[in-house]
Amino acid sequence: MSVEDIYEVLSLIKSNEYRTRILDFCSRLGKIKPIIANELFDYSLQKNDEKDFYILSNILIGLYEVEPELSFSKTKDLLGENPTLAYFTLGRLNYKNKTHILECFAIAEKVNVTDIKSLPQIPYIYKTLIENAHTSNEIKQKCFDKLGELFSIEDEELRNTIFWNLQIIEGYEKERYKILVSIILKLQNYFNRINDYFRNFSDSDYFFELFVYSNYIFYKRNEGRFDVRIFSESLSHFWRKDKDKTEQHLLDLISHDVPFLRISAVELIKSGYRDFYEINLLSLDAEIKQLRALEALFFHCFFNVDKFLPLLLSLKQSPHQNVVLYLQAKLSELIVESYRDCLYDKIVEMVKDEDFLINVM
Numbered sequence: 001m002s003v004e005d006i007y008e009v010l011s012l013i014k015s016n017e018y019r020t021r022i023l024d025f026c027s028r029l030g031k032i033k034p035i036i037a038n039e040l041f042d043y044s045l046q047k048n049d050e051k052d053f054y055i056l057s058n059i060l061i062g063l064y065e066v067e068p069e070l071s072f073s074k075t076k077d078l079l080g081e082n083p084t085l086a087y088f089t090l091g092r093l094n095y096k097n098k099t100h101i102l103e104c105f106a107i108a109e110k111v112n113v114t115d116i117k118s119l120p121q122i123p124y125i126y127k128t129l130i131e132n133a134h135t136s137n138e139i140k141q142k143c144f145d146k147l148g149e150l151f152s153i154e155d156e157e158l159r160n161t162i163f164w165n166l167q168i169i170e171g172y173e174k175e176r177y178k179i180l181v182s183i184i185l186k187l188q189n190y191f192n193r194i195n196d197y198f199r200n201f202s203d204s205d206y207f208f209e210l211f212v213y214s215n216y217i218f219y220k221r222n223e224g225r226f227d228v229r230i231f232s233e234s235l236s237h238f239w240r241k242d243k244d245k246t247e248q249h250l251l252d253l254i255s256h257d258v259p260f261l262r263i264s265a266v267e268l269i270k271s272g273y274r275d276f277y278e279i280n281l282l283s284l285d286a287e288i289k290q291l292r293a294l295e296a297l298f299f300h301c302f303f304n305v306d307k308f309l310p311l312l313l314s315l316k317q318s319p320h321q322n323v324v325l326y327l328q329a330k331l332s333e334l335i336v337e338s339y340r341d342c343l344y345d346k347i348v349e350m351v352k353d354e355d356f357l358i359n360v361m
Helices: 003-012 016-032 034-047 050-064 067-082 083-090 098-111 119-131 137-150 154-169 173-186 186-202 204-221 229-241 245-254 259-269 288-300 305-317 320-341 340-349 354-358
Strands: none
Touching: 003 016, 003 034, 016 034, 034 050, 034 067, 034 173, 050 083, 050 098, 067 083, 067 098, 067 340, 083 098, 083 288, 098 119, 098 137, 098 186, 098 305, 119 137, 119 154, 137 305, 154 173, 154 186, 173 186, 173 204, 186 204, 186 229, 204 229, 204 245, 204 259, 229 259, 245 288, 259 288, 259 354, 288 305, 305 320, 305 340, 320 340
16 A cells, blocks of 8 residues: 555545554554655655644654654654744653753753643643653753743643643652642632642642641731642542551641641641541650640531541540530530530430440430
8 A cells, every 4th residue: 555545545534533543553554654754754744734733743653663763754854844843752761871862951951931732731741751761860850840940831721731741640749739829829820729739749748748738828918718629639548548548647636736727728638529537646656746736626617517526525434534525615615505416415315435435414
């Protein structure tokens, strides 16, 4: 089958509906039939049809696996007449040597920042270089720096592309978190996308550091109650990823010496999809920490105390007498002033210790 015939067949199916098939075919052709793929690339290029964008790029992507020098050279040749196609391809090559990596970084670094059409392809280049095993740590750090610099350009498509690429990079959580903080300080709307950003993180330290930092900012601005729903999906992710570490963070927060952090901690704890996150308050190692946790829980539970009861009553086993007395006094107060027998009956269902119940009536 001639190159002309192959091109005609591809032309018939190069609508968006069949784009995936074209991508696979052209990429595989580049790998297993590099001579034919090279001829098809040259033939397609001279047609000068913008609909051939994915045909051309995927030929080069596949060709790079077997003829990296040829593919890289042809990709660079596109920079003059079709920079968008060149940058698109450079951001998807599986680089095999440091020379190509350094040259690719230099090309991306020199991008014309007024070329709004091509700019959204540059984050893909930096992401590819960061994830490539042959890239030096120095170049990787420069890529992160460049992503941060690009975000200062006021272009929504570019910013969304940067945010998405940072979101899906594997590893490098310290660097990605640092850029996230700088982003949300500049643009509040990205703060609402925190749940998406942390999906590919494994260390909950960064999540809770941002949670605490955000609470402080919110409190200083006096903007009312902090909405933890922005963080709820991320918390669920880390609870599944590392329950013990995530639980310890929640315990640290609910016993914190800063009151508004304790209140926000309770909001987080009750943000589970179906139920509360089951944290072990008895593992708090000091009386003052258990008292702080109870104070925060009782602050929250006036209108739905029955849902909080399992967590509250866990501290009836506290080794600290003051904690047990405080728990009994607050429950008694709720019974007398609001809930009456309704609450007492629920407590009786859960507690069989008569000595404890006497001081709750």
